[in-house]
Amino acid sequence: MTTVYQQTGLDCFARVERSLHGELNLDVRFGGYFDVPAESYNALRKQYDPRQVIKRLKELNGPFPDYRLGIIGVDIYAENTNFIFGIANPLLRSAIVSLFRLSGPASEERLGKEVVHETGHLLGLEHCNNPSCVMYFSNTLQDTDRKNMSLCILCRRKIEV
């Protein structure tokens, strides 16, 4: 079971649910809305630290969630990157995807790919060298647009054993 939390004001659960169920065959439920914690804001970078957001997710008590996925609208970063689309912490069974950089005509599809990607990490998958595979690391939107919504056959085998 995967529980999806949305930052207050967002409305994308249907897309997230469809992607995770369709590609990873996961049961998905809506966990509610949450606010990005103020302490996650980095004033120097004018971006948010997703590790703090993951901590907030962990505090939210979904009913026995196996995995938690938070969808947020603010720009996030990691060390040595200008930005990231999302991040997963398999130990905490929690992941974040940001819509901030996914806008444009393909935004719904981009969101689907990124939630499948981050949830794939929660299932134990690592990055894949196949640029068509959804587990390929997206450095740019072009990377996201080029890859498929689905796992390549090698990645699929890893989660189906």
Ligand SMILES: [Zn+2]
């Ligand atoms: Zn990744």
Ligand SMILES: [Zn+2]
């Ligand atoms: Zn792959």
